[in-house]
Amino acid sequence: MVKSVVSVLSLLAASASAFAPVVVSNQKTVVSSALHAEMSKAVPFVKAPANTAGYVGDVGFDPLGFSDYFDMKWLRESEIKHGRASMLACLGFVVQEYITIPGYTHVDDSNLAPQAVGVSAMLQIVLWMGVLEFWTNKGNVTMETMFSSPDRIPGNLGFDPMGLSVGKSQAEKDEMALKEIKNGRLAMLAIGGMIHHNWVTGEPLF
Structure with a gap:
């Protein structure tokens, strides 16, 4: 009897999880936002250089990567x-x-x-x-x-x-x-x- 109750509860928990909020979607949104935040303002299809951040006039433009060297x-x-x-x-x-x-x-x-x-x-x-x-x-x-x-x-x-x-x-x-x-x-x-x-x-x- 106890085993049957446990089994039923396990099945209910499993089925309930199917209707829980989709966390994966939120994670994808967070990852997408993080990637978008790293993109250059001047050239949106390339990543913004990290070393120019904080400087006056920075628009994320360093296509040759001078700031890395x-x-x-x-x-x-x-x-x-x-x-x-x-x-x-x-x-x-x-x-x-x-x-x-x-x-x-x-x-x-x-x-x-x-x-x-x-x-x-x-x-x-x-x-x-x-x-x-x-x-x-x-x-x-x-x-x-x-x-x-x-x-x-x-x-x-x-x-x-x-x-x-x-x-x-x-x-x-x-x-x-x-x-x-x-x-x-x-x-x-x-x-x-x-x-x-x-x-x-x-x-x-x-």
């Missing part, structure tokens, strides 16, 4: 500096078509400007940029030593002559940093297009 602080410093140089280059590329430094020959094609000013002027740029790089990094100019100090913030050279960051909250500073990064990225593409326009067409930009 190089120090992320060094990469961010490089991006910011190239962006700043490109913004200045875009401005100079246009200005030199209309303004000529006294004593120098005017050229319409900005790509010919280095030839117009000569080797000495170009070497001065390389020399003084090297001095500036050495000074701003206190002599630590290699990737291994540039960020030996944990307080070293990529791109922060303490240069704010107009006091634009004074009295700003961290959120406001991050917003300004994002604007600089986006404009820098645009300028890097722009200066490449401007240079190649002159090369391909043989004509000045404007």
